[in-house]
Amino acid sequence: xxxxxxSPQFLSIQEGENLTVYCNSSSVFSxxxxxxxxxxxxxVLLVTVVTGGEVKKLKRLTFQFGDARKDSSLHITAAQPGDxxxxxxxxxxxxxxxxxxxxxxxxxxxxxx
Amino acid sequence: xxxxxxxxxxxxxxxxxxxxxxCSQTLNHxxxxxxxxxxxxxxxxxxxxxxxxxxxxxxxxxxxxxxxxNTSFCFLDIRSPGLGDAAMYLCATSRIGGLNSPLHFGxxxxxxxx
Numbered sequence: 001x002x003x004x005x006x007s008p009q010f011l012s013i014q015e016g017e018n019l020t021v022y023c024n025s026s027s028v029f030s031x032x033x034x035x036x037x038x039x040x041x042x043x044v045l046l047v048t049v050v051t052g053g054e055v056k057k058l059k060r061l062t063f064q065f066g067d068a069r070k071d072s073s074l075h076i077t078a079a080q081p082g083d084x085x086x087x088x089x090x091x092x093x094x095x096x097x098x099x100x101x102x103x104x105x106x107x108x109x110x111x112x113x
Numbered sequence: 114x115x116x117x118x119x120x121x122x123x124x125x126x127x128x129x130x131x132x133x134x135x136c137s138q139t140l141n142h143x144x145x146x147x148x149x150x151x152x153x154x155x156x157x158x159x160x161x162x163x164x165x166x167x168x169x170x171x172x173x174x175x176x177x178x179x180x181x182x183n184t185s186f187c188f189l190d191i192r193s194p195g196l197g198d199a200a201m202y203l204c205a206t207s208r209i210g211g212l213n214s215p216l217h218f219g220x221x222x223x224x225x226x227x
Contacts, residue, residue: 106155
């Protein structure tokens with residue numbers, strides 16, 4: 001069974017601080033998606049990364065896919081209260097026949113004004 | 114706006130009393146998914162439809178069933194809810210399936226079992 005770990009589980013910071021959250025596995029991914037879920041709502045896709053070493057930027061968010069395709073990070077610069085939410089990574093493992101994504105348990109971020 | 118709509122937002126049912134959750138989509142996507150999400154846990158895939166092709170996850174309890182009468186609608190039936198089935202149930206769609214397709218989620222139905 002492939003395990004997908006996200007860290008940290010919880011993060012509480014002040015507005016304006018920078019932060020990085022991580023998504024790791026011992027297995028290789030073919031692709032990875034990051035979602036943000038706000039309380040009482042469904043997850044919303046932020047980005048999909050496919051190529052090892054790929055870096056994508058979305059305003060103040062920077063996403064990196066590890067060279068070995070076993071990990072990814074999400075860095076937020078100058079966090080704002082609107083960034084508060086549950087950040088989920090979802091991956092497609094390469095060595096299985098699964099046709100569906102596997103989700104991590106998420107990092108719950110709270111940004112204090 | 115095209116979207117995924119789940120009804121109701123909140124559902125309370127009694128232990129053992131069947132309950133049906135509904136999902137509709139205006140995106141005309143081929144694939145529809147049902148996920149179960151418990152507090153502080155990852156969304157767990159229960160099953161998905163690729164068009165009319167039903168795909169059940171190996172560890173989805175028999176208590177959970179699904180129906181997709183047409184492209185737009187998908188239902189989750191819980192035949193005999195137990196206390197452990199209390200969770201947020203998320204419906205999602207994707208256009209073509211495949212592991213790179215983004216998922217479009219509804220806002221979920223939070224199920225309480227009393």
